[in-house]
Amino acid sequence: MINRRSLRVKVLQLLFSYYNQVIHKQDKKKLQLEISKQLNKSILDIEKSYYDIISLLIVFKNINEEKKMISENELIKKSALRFNLSKNSIINFLETNSTVIDGLIKHKNGWSTKTEKIRNWYNILLQQEFYKIYISIEQPSFDEDYNFLQNLILKFLFKYEDIKKSFEEENIFWSEDFLIVKSMIKKTLKTLNSSNFNTFATASLSEDIKDDVKFACSLFDFVIDNSNEYDEYISKFAKNWDFDRISLMDRTILRMGIGEMTNFSNIPLKVSINECIDIAKNYSTPKSGKFINGLLDVISLNLQKEDKIIKTGKGLIDNK
Structure with missing residues (x-):
């Protein structure tokens, strides 16, 4: 499930992209709109990647089934155990489940355009030790089907470099989205704990995806629309620092922090500041966290004095 940290990181990345591009653009509003749409799409694409993984399971199962039919038609004497994948009870259930079908229809994948690549992946799968163990089992039990499925997803689909590269080509945010998709898949696997599938x-991407998208897109727009004002605060309180010497990433995190503190009345100041500190530690320099912390703390105190920070809930104003 996506959380606010993940949303803030997406906003940061696309703000950073905007500031890098805007100096070369005459129509700034057009650029802002284009990147805002990209932000919206990048959030919804996480769910698409989740269904792409499920779809790939079904594609592998169908290839195995196809190989089985060819073997039977050509009267090739090959062990039926080679085709355990085509009979995997869980993948067959997923293929016919109405909720999964609806998700696959909603998020059309592009696997049909990568037939040769997928068949290469399938051939690599045949060489995996966990696959060889699985096909050596006569009439696999539900638990054995489940263990194979876990290995197929966690040891192969999420780890084989060419598959990872394919997801990265489709989704520039895959390095961050991967962990969310992985957690969604794991959550789904936990619900498959009985052979009757009851x-x-x-997995849901969010309890309220509309609210999450609104938060991210609003924060993005607030920061861009008020960049000049936010930069004045940064320049004023960044003692011993020339504004132009502050890295673009740190400036972007600071702008984002000010934007969140002044425009979201239900988010505690402490949360906004701490989130920016943690993001700075991961996406900027080792010293950025401390720098961001000190500067946002001072700026928040001055914004409160100017009545530019208004919080509606008890305890939301405390930034100590």
Whole structure:
């Protein structure tokens, strides 16, 4: 499931992209709109990647089924155990489950355009030790089907470099989205704990995706629309620092922090500041966290004096 940290990181990345591009653009509003749409799409694409993984399971199963039919038609004497994948009870269930089908229809994948690549992946799969163990089992039990499925996803789909590269080509945010998709898949696997599938449920990207998208896109727009004002605060309180010497990444994090503190009345100041500190530690320099912390703390105190920070809930104003 996506969280506010993930949303803030997406906003940061696209703000950074905007500031890098805007100096070369005459129509700044057009650029802002284009990147805002990209932000919206990047959030929704996480769910698409989740269904792409499920779809790939079904594609592998169907290739195995196809190989089985060819073998039977050509009267090739090959062990039926080679085709355990085509009979995997869980993948067959996923293929026919109405919720999964609806998700696959909603998020059309591009696997049909990568037939040769997928068949290469399938051939690599055949060489994996966990696959060889699976096909050596006569009439796999539900638990054995489940263990194979876990290995297929966690040891192969999420780790084989060419598959990872394919997702990266489709989604420039895959390095961050990967962890969210992985957690969603793991959550789904946990619901597949009985052979009658009565506990099965697909994972939701968010409890309120509209609210999450609104938060991210609003924060993005607030920062861009008020960049000049935010920069004045940064320049004023960044003692011993020339504004132009502050890295673009740190400036972007600071702008984002000010934007969140002044425009979201239900988010505690402490949360906004701490989130920016942690993001700075991961996406900027080793010293950036401390720098961001000190500067946002001072700026927040002055914004409160100017009545530019208004919080509606108890305890939301405390930034100590």
